[in-house]
Amino acid sequence: xxxxxxxxxxxxxxxxxxxxxxxxxxxxxxxxxxxxxxxxxxxxxxxxxxxxxxxxxxxxxxxxxxxxxxxxxxxxxxxxxxxxxxxxxxxxx
Numbered sequence: 158x159x160x161x162x163x164x165x166x167x168x169x170x171x172x173x174x175x176x177x178x179x180x181x182x183x184x185x186x187x188x189x190x191x192x193x194x195x196x197x198x199x200x201x202x203x204x205x206x207x208x209x210x211x212x213x214x215x216x217x218x219x220x221x222x223x224x225x226x227x228x229x230x231x232x233x234x235x236x237x238x239x240x241x242x243x244x245x246x247x248x249x250x
Contacts, residue, residue, distance in 0.1 A: 163193045 165186040172182035201209075 163190050165190045 165183075168189065169179075169182040169186040172185060173179055177185070
């Protein structure tokens with residue numbers, strides 16, 4: 158996870174420039190920094206999403222390969238049955 162940075166000094170200075178008292182501006186900046194620290198720890202980054210996409214693509218590729226193999230086996234079995242049926246019909250007729 159990438160760290161999300163929050164400049165508390167810059168934020169407090171902006172509040173002071175807007176007319177907030179110094180102690181209130183600093184307390185609000187610290188409180189907001191705590192909120193960011195606690196609540197944004199689990200935010201997924203682009204890299205996290207890319208890794209998840211890669212894992213899902215691998216699983217999908219594996220599943221599709223297994224499906225393809227099963228379909229080939231079933232088609233082969235159907236062909237054997239069909240050829241047997243045709244051969245039997247040819248002998249009968």
